[in-house]
Amino acid sequence: MSEIKCQVASITPLTDVVYKIELTPPAPVEFKAGQYAMVKMGEKDLRPFSIANAAYDNERIELHIGAEPGNSYATEVLTRMQEDGEITLSANNGQAFLQSNGLPMVLIAGGTGFSYTYSILQQHLHSGDTTPITLYWGGKHASDLYLSEQLTELAEKYAHFTFVPVVEFAHDDWQGRTGWVHHAVMADHADFAAVQVYVAGRFEMAKTVRDDLTVRGLKAENLFGDAFAFI
Template sequence: MSFNVTIQPSGRSFDVARDETVLAAAIRQGIGLPYGCRDGACGSCKSKLLGGRVIHGAHQSKALSEAEEAAGLILTCCATPQTDCSVEARSVPGLGEFPILKMPTRVLAISRPAADVAVLRMQLPANQSFQYRAGQYVEFLLRDGARRSYSMANAPGNVGEPPAIELHIRHMPGGKFTDVVFSTLKEKDILRMEGPFGSFFLREGDKPMVLLASGTGFAPIKALIEQLKASGSQRPAVLYWGARRKADLYMHDWALQAAAEMPGLRYVPVLSEPAADDAWSGRSGLVHQAVMADLPDLAGHEVYACGAPLMVDAAQRDFTAQCGLPAEAFFADAFTSELDKQTGA
């Protein structure tokens, strides 16, 4: 048994198998719906149910509250249709263009630009053509069936030879995957991964952009910057990268060099808790508030935000409520850890 789901206002229709979520069916059939975590934690796939009935699997209340559900909102990543349905959702042009592949990947190199950050270069298999958009992510497939998601930090035109993707991984003590990365993982080890996933990538246009990152949320933002440089884009962009201390700006020199080489790019690092030995004379405080201080009117901008869910949520709320940013001009990828999912943080 299957049900038909129609997306409005695009009018696209597709079949959803029994016990399949709306989003899983859309991804399988190359339908471009917005999404992030695929796990009921980030709320990026929140949509309006116009007709029909769905049931929700486990999800976090911060992603979809009881009041929102009562008002007809759904999370397509957790919603399983019980009838034919009509759903109002923004289409994402270009999403689904590249096939989602499962593949082996070999560790080419591991570096530690900060005590709790590892940069992995993962070699792509020669017999598969892995394609992605800057800003998307892959999932590592662990032996117990668990998955861990990480964004590509290099643009698709910058994979090098042999072709490899760059991933930035922050150590989460006790983490099933990151403990391995920071203890026993070594060059030439083989892992399995699947991708590309995610609807976070640059939209076409000429609006000035705010590129907003916290912590390792810098990874997909770095890929976007590489994409802008490779395309010769003239769009004005300003990178705001927030961290606790200076050492946490683990690619500070890279960002400085990118801004020096790209006339349209500015770089504003922001520390929330600078230490005395940082000798920091730059900006301090919350990174999204630094954006608001510099750009109180965001009505004509696009914002691309990546990092901790608290930062992303605060930026979306405050930019739209206080700075006039249109809701549809805010694109985000919240880095929700497994601990976040378990605690609802």
């Protein structure tokens, strides 16, 4: 595992508890879209965070860190970056990266799991491959979907990209889908036999997605997500 010392270029709030971290490595970093960084907090304390930028955009590393109160795992990393102005990490971790095999792709993200799917989405759109790709992004509130406007614009620009925001606790003025994000996926797809699925979110969500979509024909070799290495 090759370690890289990165300078902290910027820390920008995306919501009240989610921050966009821009890191500058000493040289372009090789990784695949959908891989994650392991932030080194101690000799045996390595903490994973999905890389949000695409693999072609490799002169920087972008992380989206959810540092809500009580989440010391993330807030300690954020504090270290703020105080030291630098951080050591390895970049090319994980096997759930983008696989281009011609099958339509469904990306399912919960909360800041979006950063994983965002890297894959950007890489796919940049590649010129017009295989259909759909991103379902779920959050408790509409404000949690912090890049929804940009994603809507991308969907208008690229005919093969569809963006479906899903809000669990919607206000009356919300015009989009409501409830659990994977229920929206299942409402739109009856058969997953010829579909690739990429999942990022809490382990419980990933397990439920795997169980429910397997019943509808999803093949194990077409399901990707870092959680599946542990559950």
